[in-house]
Amino acid sequence: MKGKKKDYLLLKIATIFLVILFLFIAQRSFDAYILRILNLSGIYVILGVSLNLINGFTGQFSLGHAGFMAIGAYASALLYMSPELKEVNYFIAPLIWPFSVIQVPFVFSLIFAGLLSAGVGFLVGAPCLRLKGDYLAIVTFGFSEIIRVLFNNLQSITNGPLGLKGLPTYTNLWWSWGIAIFTIWFIKNLVNSSYGRALKSIREDEVAAEAMGVNLFYHKVLSFVVGAFFAGIGGALLGSLLMTIDPNSFGFAMTFQIIIIVIVGGLGSIAGSVIVGILFAILMEVLRAVESPMNILGLKIPGIPGMRMLIFSILLMIVVLFFQQGLMGTREWSWEWLHHKLTRTKKELEEGS
Amino acid sequence: MSLSIFFQNLINAISLGFLFALIAIGYTMVYGVLRLINFAHGDIFMMAAFFVFYTMTIFSLPWGIACLVAIVLTMLLGLSVERVAYRPLRNAPRISSLCSAIGVSFLLENFAVVVFGGRPKSFYCPEFFTKTFILGGVRVLGINFVTPLVSIVFLSLLSYLVYRTKNGLAMRAISKDFDTARLMGINIDRTISFTFMIGSGLAAVGAILWASRYPQIWPFMGVFPGWRAFTAAIIGGIGSIRGAMVGGFLVGFISIMLVAFLPELAGYKDAFIFIALILVLLFKPEGLFGEE
Known part of the structure; x- marks a missing residue:
């Protein structure tokens, strides 16, 4: 039991260190x-x-x-x-x-x-x-x-x-x-x-x-x-x-964006909100492409303003109608889970070699 | 403020009140049968205005026929919204259908932005509607004669439908007790579809009158009429048709009279309407005419 706790502590310190390192590098060079x-x-x-x-x-x-x-x-x-x-x-x-x-x-x-x-x-x-x-x-x-x-x-x-x-x-x-x-x-x-x-x-x-x-x-x-x-x-x-x-x-459009994050991530899952929150910010930028004119193989496709929010509304409706649990349901990531994943892969790797 | 200006505002308020009543009934009827607030109602209203616009520009039909086509199309839209977005969730937790309603509302708005374009379009209406008549010193727009007349016709048709026909009886039975109504052999699905069609049809009539009054249509035109009508439905007592009419008049009066008599507070108009909504919900959630 004690050994496990120590492992979690190590894991936590390592994760925090990695996150800080990433933020440090990102803030400097991105x-x-x-x-x-x-x-x-x-x-x-x-x-x-x-x-x-x-x-x-x-x-x-x-x-x-x-x-x-x-x-x-x-x-x-x-x-x-x-x-x-x-x-x-x-x-x-x-x-x-x-x-x-x-x-x-x-x-x-x-x-x-x-x-x-x-x-x-x-x-x-x-x-x-x-x-x-x-x-x-x-x-x-x-x-x-x-x-x-x-x-x-x-x-x-x-x-x-x-x-x-x-x-x-x-x-x-x-x-x-x-x-x-x-x-x-x-x-x-x-x-x-x-x-x-x-x-x-x-x-x-x-x-x-x-x-x-x-x-x-x-x-x-x-x-x-x-x-x-x-x-x-x-x-x-x-x-x-x-x-x-x-x-x-x-x-209301602003509230709606947050509602999308919460529902798609799963009502009652912090991990879900975190994943979808990050994905949402990225998708909002990536999907900007569909709103600006494109030029594919000489074919000119005019940009369609408002397309991003239409895509998000359709996504929300699909989740509400067919995947009511959202991405994560009420499941969470925990240190135990992460530890389990990491140690398991290590063992499997050892067995494999 | 002279008496003639007061009467001018009064006529405006009455006409607007009828409009809100027409839209509010859509909320009230759906709430009555499904216990669901149809957030998409204001956007179904918006789609109706665009249906008129496009049947007139694409098929170059005369105005009257375009209106009829638009009313039918809107009823079909209401029907399919219920079929696709609300029926599968009827046994799911209430929160799911709430999410679905909000989702449909946004879907329709963004669909309209993408397909119809975000820029306001001007709406055609017969010349009579925009003509000004002077009756004993009071200036009255033609639309202010038309709106009450059309509304009274449709509201009487509705009361006949709800209180004198079998379908109306089924609707009232469902709103009293969903499960017992089903046990009594009432076809629940058909009655709910019917309710959505009637509500959407009235929204279409409201939209045509609204767009003739404020002759510009754009994808978000349904948001504020929708919320005001919804407030009207709540104030009158949601689930009650009489209440929706009284609430519609109250909201119409607040909207017009506030701007006319206290112009320095005009900017806060929507805040007053929402405060009224919150106060009614907190202290008298069943509204003026609602059931306990």
């Missing part, structure tokens, strides 16, 4: 295009895993992720932008007082973005989580639309429909993947704790869970608030990566 895809995949992982906590593990179908992302993106940008940059951006109506003069380091703005988003998550979740199924989905969607409308109109806080432009690029691989790994670690531990068992019991049968003494309200709100926290941080990272924040980009 070109901007690939770095952007890698950053985006890290952000999609954060968003996918956090939505999976609410939709997959707790079984409360939320459509409000884009709203929390918008809150995070704006809250952090208002803190990390320099006062001069704010003055340039807010030329219609000046920014209200405390935000117009302060500037804090990126890390604090991220934490604030997460906390504010979590706070709003609590305010929304506490009354709304009484509702079930479709109704909860509608209310959370309504919430994210209200956020979008507010951010479009509050000229002196969010700069209205003009959005924010020319943001400094703080997001790099260390931030996006560092926080992605932290998110995976945090939510994995949460799911495997007694809290996680309570969340899963709520998903399976609310009445039975309550009869067993699970505090429904507390646990539902907990998962909602944690999900909102990471969604806020994901939104903040996205804003700084894209260098611009447009209130209308946080509409």
Whole structure:
């Protein structure tokens, strides 16, 4: 038993070392295009895993992720932008007082973005989580639309429909993947704790869970608030990566992308969300090819705008109709599994030779 | 604000209210039989407008016939959406059909972007619709006469269908108790298909009237009318046809009167509608006329 634990520890250290090495090399030598895809995949992982906590593990179908992302993106940008940059951006109506003069380091703005988003998550979740199924989905969607409308109109806080432009690029691989790994670690531990068992019991049968003494309200709100926290941080990272924040980009289309990641990866599987989150970021770029004109063997094929999202919608429908479990179902990767795979292949190799 | 302008807005609001009622009934009827919120309804509405547009431009049919063809095509579309996306999941967990509904909605929108193009197209409508009439100082658009009339005709047809025919009885039985209705020998599949056809047909009528009112059609035109009509259905009590009509009027009034009387809040219009939706769901989830 002890030897095995030691093996896992070695495995963990080796994996962490490899990941850090990869990030180090990638950040140094990859070109901007690939770095952007890698950053985006890290952000999609954060968003996918956090939505999976609410939709997959707790079984409360939320459509409000884009709203929390918008809150995070704006809250952090208002803190990390320099006062001069704010003055340039807010030329219609000046920014209200405390935000117009302060500037804090990126890390604090991220934490604030997460906390504010979590706070709003609590305010929304506490009354709304009484509702079930479709109704909860509608209310959370309504919430994210209200956020979008507010951010479009509050000229002196969010700069209205003009959005924010020319943001400094703080997001790099260390931030996006560092926080992605932290998110995976945090939510994995949460799911495997007694809290996680309570969340899963709520998903399976609310009445039975309550009869067993699970505090429904507390646990539902907990998962909602944690999900909102990471969604806020994901939104903040996205804003700084894209260098611009447009209130209308946080509409239903954004939530839909995260929903695709969670459903295709498997409701209730962190590993699934991680794999599909990375694949989604890559496919979004690769499939750009079908939207731009192609020239194959002298045959000119005009680009078809909108084709990418059509392909993703068809993919989602196929998964929903024929593979309801998604890619991973509720299965996970674990250190045990990885260890087993590695040792088995080694033994087999030895036997083979 | 003079009295004539008030009446002008009032007529606008009534006409818009009828439109929302027509669309809201599609949500309500589907929810009644399937306990499913048909997220794709707004996009079926959008497809109907494009059906009119393309039957007119490709087959150069006159407007009236194009409308009839479009209504039939939309009914078939509603039928096939149910067959393909909802029927296989009828016994699956509720979340699956919810995902499927959201997926169909996005599929139709993106299909429209790819096939019809994302740029708005102008929609033909008879001259009478856009003519302005002056009645005692009140300016009224032709469409504001047409919309209530057409809506009243279709809503009376619908009430006849639901309350006076065997199919309507089957629909009401299913919405009361799905399993018992099946045991009583009601053909569930056929009745559900029928419900989808009626709902989509009314959405098509709504779409034609809507596109004549705001004569531009584009792939996302169904999103906001869809959500407002959905809000109307919830406020009135989902599952209740009378409720859908009352809710439709309320939402129509909020949309028009807010812009007319408090123009500085006009930008927040959708926020008010969604706040109303959330409040109703939280405090009176059965709506004004819904069943307990």
